[in-house]
Amino acid sequence: MTIQPTGAEHVAPVAGDVPEPGAVTVVIPTFNEAGNVRELLRRIADAVPHRVPCEVVFVDDSTDDTPAVIADAARYCPFPVTVLHRDTPDGGLGGAVVEGLKAATADWVVVMDADLQHPPALVPDLLATGEKEGADLVVASRYLPGGSRAGLAGGYRVAVSRGATWLAKGAFPRALGSVSDPMSGFFAIRRSAVTADALKPLGYKILLELAVRCRPTGVAEVPFVFEERYAGESKSTAKEGLRFLRHLVELRTASPLARMAAFGLIGLTGFVPNLAALYVLTGLGVHYLPAEILANQFGVAWNFLLIEVLLFRDRRHHRHWADRVGRFALLANADLVVRIPLIALFVGQLQLSALPATALALLTTFVLRFAGTEALVYLPRRARAARTGRNPR
Secondary structure, eight states: OEEEEETSOOOOOSSSOOOOOOSEEEEEEESSOHHHHHHHHHHHHHHSTTTSOEEEEEEEOOSSSHHHHHHHHHTTOSSOEEEEEESSOTTHHHHHHHHHHHHOOSSEEEEOOSSSSSOGGGHHHHHHHHHHHTOSEEEEESSSTTOBOTTSOHHHHHHHHHHHHHHHHHHOTTTTTTOSOTTOSOEEEEGGGOOGGGOOOOSSOHHHHHHHHTOOSOEEEEEOBOOOOSSSOOOOOHHHHHHHHHHHHHHHTOSHHHHHHHHHHHHHHTHHHHHHHHHHHHHTTOOHHHHHHHHHHHHHHHHHHHIIIIISGGGGGGSOHHHHHHHHHHHHHHHHHHHHHHHHHHHHHSOOOHHHHHHHHHHHHHHHHHHHIIIIISOOHHHHHHHHTOOOO
16 A cells, blocks of 8 residues: 655555556545545455456545545555545546546556445456457446436436536537447546546546547447445535536637637627616716727626636636736727728728628627737747746746
8 A cells, every 4th residue: 555645755655565557557536535445445356356457546635534544444455555645636536537547557547436336346347348349448327228327316416417418418529429428437548548648627527528638549338327325425516517517618619719619609798798888878878989988898897707717717827817807908999999990991992881891890800809819818838938938837
C-alpha cells in the first residue's frame, strides 16, 4: 500500500513491497468514502485478481479518514493499492480520474466509483470485451438489454440522468453515436488511447471528456445493473448539474467555428436586456439617442457575463477582470461606430442597396468583434507568453 499526496512528499509503502504492475489499473476517485472502501476492496479481491492481474489507484479528495481506512484495508489485498491524496481538488471528480490515468501503469484502465454502485465483478468482463472486439473504450451501460438504473434514487434523478444523456448525445452525435450511456462513470479504456494533456475535466462526467477529446478508436458496451449506494450520501447535487451543463458547452465550443456560432447566439440574446432597457429609458422621457447608447450597455454586460461563463471560462486568468470588461465594452461599442461607415462604403463602392449593405455590415462587424474578443480580451496563454518572452506555466 502506497500513500502519495500530490504536491507533497512521497510517503513510503506501509504494507510490503509493491509487485509488478498488473494487466489492469483500477482508478477510483474518492471523496469521504470511508464507509465504502473496505467493502469495495474486498469485492475487488474476490472478483478480479484470479481472472486478471490488477492494481488499484485511489485518487482521494477526502476531508475525513478515508485514506487511513484504505491503508488499513489494503493490508489484506492480494494486489498493490496506491492512494494519491490531492491537496486541491482541481477539476472535481473528473480531475481526480485524470490524475489516476497519469499514475496508471497497466495497458487497460478501469474507472469506477467507490460507492459500490458499480459492481467490481464486471471489471474482467469489460477487459475481455475490449480485447475481443478490438475496442479502445468499453462502457458499462445501464441502458442495454440486461442493464438497469435501479440504483438511481427517485424519479427526479432518473429524469436528470435521462435528460443529461439526451443532451450529451444530441451535442456530440458522432463521438457518442455508439455510446448508449455517455453519463456512465464505469468504463475501461486503453491507456494508449488517452492523451492526458488534452483533457480539461470539469465535474464528474469524465467519460464524456474522454470520448470527445481523445476520440478512442472502437467503442464497445457491456450491460450492468446500477446498484444502490452501499454507505454514505450521493455527491450528485444541483451544483454538479450546472457544472455538467457548463462542461457540455465548453466541449461543444472547443473549435473556433463552434465558438463563433455560440458567440453569435449569445449576441442575439443580448437584444432582450438591450430592448428592455431602451423601453424603460424612453418611457422615463430620455431622448432615444442617449437612451440607445445607455441601453446598449445592458446588452454588452449581459453578453460579457455569458461569454465569461460559457465560452472563455478557462481563459479568464489571462487578464484581470477589469481589463477584460474594459476591452470587451470597447469592442462591443466600437461596433456601433464602425457599422455606419461600412454601410456607406458598401452602398457607395459596391452599389448595394441599403438592406443588403446593412446585412453585410452586420456580418462583417460580427466577425471582427468575435476575432477581437478572442484575441484581445481572452488571449491564449501561449500567444501572450510568446509576446512577453515568457514560457507558459
